[in-house]
Amino acid sequence: MAAPDTACATLTIDLDAIAANYRLLRDRLVPAACAAVVKADGYGLGAEAIAARLIGEGCRDFFVAQFEEAVSLRRSFNRSGLDAAIYVLNGLADGAERDYAESGITPVLNRLDEIDRWAAYGRTQQKELPAILHVDTGMSRLGLTPGEIPAALDPADRMQGIDLRYVMSHLACAGEPLHPMNEEQRRLFSEILQRFGGVPGSLANSSGIFLGPQFHFSMARPGAALYGMEPLESDSKQMQQVVNLQGKILQCRFIDTGQAVGYGATHRVQRPSRIATVGAGYADGIFRSLESRACGYIGDIRVPMVGRVSMDLVTFDVTDVPESECRPGCSIELIGPHRSIDDVAADAGTIGYEILTALGRRYRRNFSGDTTWKFT
Numbered sequence: 281m282a283a284p285d286t287a288c289a290t291l292t293i294d295l296d297a298i299a300a301n302y303r304l305l306r307d308r309l310v311p312a313a314c315a316a317v318v319k320a321d322g323y324g325l326g327a328e329a330i331a332a333r334l335i336g337e338g339c340r341d342f343f344v345a346q347f348e349e350a351v352s353l354r355r356s357f358n359r360s361g362l363d364a365a366i367y368v369l370n371g372l373a374d375g376a377e378r379d380y381a382e383s384g385i386t387p388v389l390n391r392l393d394e395i396d397r398w399a400a401y402g403r404t405q406q407k408e409l410p411a412i413l414h415v416d417t418g419m420s421r422l423g424l425t426p427g428e429i430p431a432a433l434d435p436a437d438r439m440q441g442i443d444l445r446y447v448m449s450h451l452a453c454a455g456e457p458l459h460p461m462n463e464e465q466r467r468l469f470s471e472i473l474q475r476f477g478g479v480p481g482s483l484a485n486s487s488g489i490f491l492g493p494q495f496h497f498s499m500a501r502p503g504a505a506l507y508g509m510e511p512l513e514s515d516s517k518q519m520q521q522v523v524n525l526q527g528k529i530l531q532c533r534f535i536d537t538g539q540a541v542g543y544g545a546t547h548r549v550q551r552p553s554r555i556a557t558v559g560a561g562y563a564d565g566i567f568r569s570l571e572s573r574a575c576g577y578i579g580d581i582r583v584p585m586v587g588r589v590s591m592d593l594v595t596f597d598v599t600d601v602p603e604s605e606c607r608p609g610c611s612i613e614l615i616g617p618h619r620s621i622d623d624v625a626a627d628a629g630t631i632g633y634e635i636l637t638a639l640g641r642r643y644r645r646n647f648s649g650d651t652t653w654k655f656t
């Protein structure tokens with residue numbers, strides 16, 4: 281007997297769409313390489329399966345934020361006999377040199393003392409250990425300041441023990457192609473890069489790739505666009521949708537004109553209405569700020585979200601939907617072909633990145649597309 285379907289909502293992540301998005305970015309970047317940013321568990325979608333699939337597409341460079349993320353990705357690669365570089369954006373914690381080296385994890389060096397510790401450890405191993413050097417060209421967040429570059433290069437043997445794979449920086453305004461910061465950062469980065477001789481450079485995130493070839497350098501680091509977010513604020517849809525979230529209707533009821541829905545009784549219906557309750561709420565990443573702005577879809581029919589979002593529940597006005605399509609057990613599309621991540625983000629007053637990384641852990645999750653590389 282089949283197991284009963286107890287899931288309140290199902291999140292499907294389309295690996296074929298991620299692969300197609302990767303190929304689109306990669307083809308645009310030639311001859312530069314295309315890395316993949318899989319920090320925060322692949323923006324909440326599952327770093328292991330995504331990285332494995334992208335290795336199948338030829339990706340050999342993966343960025344995470346934290347060492348622990350890198351370790352679990354390295355373990356999953358080892359289990360499956362895969363290999364690729366894993367870089368930790370947040371740097372090299374004091375005393376962690378040996379852990380990085382022995383796990384085959386490459387730090388992005390953000391400070392002079394990180395350079396010194398990594399170089400010193402390399403010398404004790406009589407090896408050159410791989411690293412990326414991060415220079416700050418305008419984010420004022422991580423990386424050496426331009427003023428620290430001379431100290432990094434002089435004395436010349438300061439980096440002895442390091443195999444410097446890339447010098448990288450990060451754009452602050454890449455999503456706004458006309459912003460003057462883009463060109464300022466690009467120029468400063470080029471100047472700094474020249475001082476490192478022939479070391480390859482990496483500057484562009486997803487949006488940066490679309491600023492033109494002069495922003496590509498030797499490797500780009502897209503994240504968002506892989507996961508279906510549009511890199512440019514225009515109407516053109518370039519990326520394939522990756523996420524599909526279907527909420528299950530738990531109950532449906534008729535209410536009369538003037539009756540209220542949800543906490544605070546903030547929504548009162550203006551006509552006899554039918555209300556469908558779905559089993560997902562703000563604990564699952566359905567933002568409270570979506571109240572009275574968002575909608576879902578049943579088939580092709582738009583159903584407005586009404587009333588406050590509860591922790592585990594959210595309510596829709598399904599008056600316009602045939603009753604047979606909004607019974608308990610029927611699905612409402614919360615994210616999908618009619619509602620992109622960017623649409624949901626706009627309704628919630630935030631960015632797609634926040635919507636993705638907040639997607640709940642309680643959803644039944646599955647991957648669609650070619651999952652040959654999927655881990656068990």
Ligand SMILES: *Cc1c(COP(=O)(O)O)cnc(C)c1O
Pocket residue numbers: 317319369449450484485486487501502503504505
């Ligand atoms: C997150 C991040 C990226 C990826 O940015 P997207 O906008 O998601 O493409 C690239 N580089 C750095 C340093 C990052 O922190």
